[in-house]
Amino acid sequence: MNAGAAHGTVAGRTARSAGLVGCLHCGLLAPMGETDCLRCGARLESRFRNSRQRVWAWWLAGLIVYVPANLYPMMITDTLLATYSSTIIGGAMDLVTHGDVFVGLIVLIASVMIPVGKFLAIAWVMIATRKLRPGGAHRLHRMYEVVEFIGRWSMIDVFVVAILAALVHLGSVAGIFPGLAAICFGASVIFTMLAALSLDPRMIWDAADPNAQDPSA
Amino acid sequence: MNDRSSDAIGPQAAPSHDLIACPQCDWLHDVGDVPTGTRARCVRCRTVLLAPRRGAAATIVALATGALILMVVAVSFPFLDIAAGGLRSSASVMDAALSFALASGRMAPLSVIVLALIVVLPVARLCGLIYALGPLALGRRARPYAAQAFRISMRLRPWAMAEIFIIGVAVALVKVSSLAAVGFGPAFWAFVGLVILVAAKDTILCERSLWRALDRAA
Structure with a gap:
């Protein structure tokens, strides 16, 4: 190869x-x-200008909107008997307990594990690059690549709500409406994608090998 | 950070086209012609630098054209419908994008974003690739602004989320299948086909190899 x-x-x-x-x-x-x-x-x-400041700014913005994304309802289900609103975690847990365990796990991974893991991983890369031992770049770089690749998949939950809210309009029998969490969660995914895109991977390698980066050194 | 301060140290003449800096770790490599079907990787971080394929431009243009036609079908025909207790309801791809705005004016921006992520940006990306690589596939000279079109198409890559939308639809179907009987419209199958074509196209697309090809066609 x-x-x-x-x-x-x-x-x-x-x-x-x-x-x-x-x-x-x-x-x-x-x-x-x-x-x-x-x-x-x-x-x-x-090297990206002000990379660190931009990453932390998007990271913080993403974290801030991630809070209401988990507090507000993601989806409101109206049936003849009751109105039921579910949060992101609640909706996934419903799938795991009542419906399809496999699909419930996909939703849990996409809308809970990936976003939380992404916040932790970006913060980890940013902090670890402050002082990196030689040879430590490979693992950190791998982590950055995974974050950059997988981050956009969190959008699944927003699309689930979009299609359900468009599709389920069965008169008074059943209706599904999007909750405010959808816009907060969508914004959080976009902000953390921008955080990952603002991160200069070359910074990781510079940190592991400071002598190789600066022409004036 | 002032990059200009190091002007005097760098060579004054433009470096050779065979020289490549790894986009991930900045390591320099002198990579001449890489045989088609093989890959050149960065010696430091293992990132694939070049992975040229025989006839890549023609294959990409063909797949992108197919995907674009399927997108037209996907937005113009019924996508899904459900039936329960004598009641029916259907939705198109556009309905899905607009559902947030219809539910509440406060969520209208999300409809704009969803429409961009699943229709507008994938279409822009496909058009840009066809425009830039079409002449290459036919062995002609590159069109004006081909470089800009190709660059913008590649920048849009993370933001074109058709494949994520179709996984979201699959999850939604599992949620709704206990509630109602689901019917699939032609737009659904067109969208599935389009996602497969786009995935095949992105697998063979090596950005830096195509830049070299565009360079030769300029």
Whole structure:
């Protein structure tokens, strides 16, 4: 799987230490100080500007709206007999206890485990990169990749409510309506996605190998 | 952070096109032509740098065109319907997106976001890819603004959530199946097909290899 792997004259150092800045999108290198990629036009940043502040800001915003997302009802079910509103956790638990255990677990994972795990993982990466022992980057980088890949899947619960609220309108027999938690939860997913996108993975590798990053060092 | 301070240290001439910095860890690699079907990985963090496929542009354009046609079907036909106790109710993909706004004006922004995530952004992404890679697939020169179209398409990737929507629909069906009998409309099958085509397309899409191909076609 490693055919064509790198070997060459400049191997063994970072672009930053060589006075170059690499385009994150097309891979082309430019001299440090260049602001736009010559090939694809993307903005060039050797390291994201104010990455830490932006990550913490989005992280905090996501955490703040995650609180009402769990307190307000996610879905309100009207039937002939009663009106029943369920929170995110309540809805998943209902599935586990009354309905389909497997699907209930999917919902629990998507709307409880992934968001909570994401807050913890982003905070962990941010704190751990303050002081990282050499060789510690691989695990941290793996954690960042998992967060970045899996974060968007939390949106499942918002889509579940969207389709149920659109579909279940059976006169006075049954009706399903979205609760305020849906918009809070949707915002929380988007804010934490933006937190993950603001995190510069190169920061992780710099922390593990401080000598390789700074040309003026 | 002032990147300009290090100007004097860097080489003044533009570096070779064979040189790549790992987007994840910034390690430099001198990667010439990578044979199609193989991968070049970063020696430091193991990120895949290049994974060119034979005829990638043509396959991607074909899959994206198919997905775009299925999206037109998915938004124009009935998606799902349910029946219980002599009552019927149906919903289209648009109804699903608009359900928040209809329930309460305060949730209208969520309808806009859902519509963007499941219809608008996936369509924009498919159009951008077809526009940028179409000429490549036909062996022609790249169109004007092909680079911008391709760059924006790739940036939209995390925000196009058609595949997440279809999993959400599956979960919703389990919840509703105890309440009513569910019927599937043509839009449902079109949406499932579209998700499969998009997943196949994203599997073979290697962004940096296609940038090299676009470069050659410019």
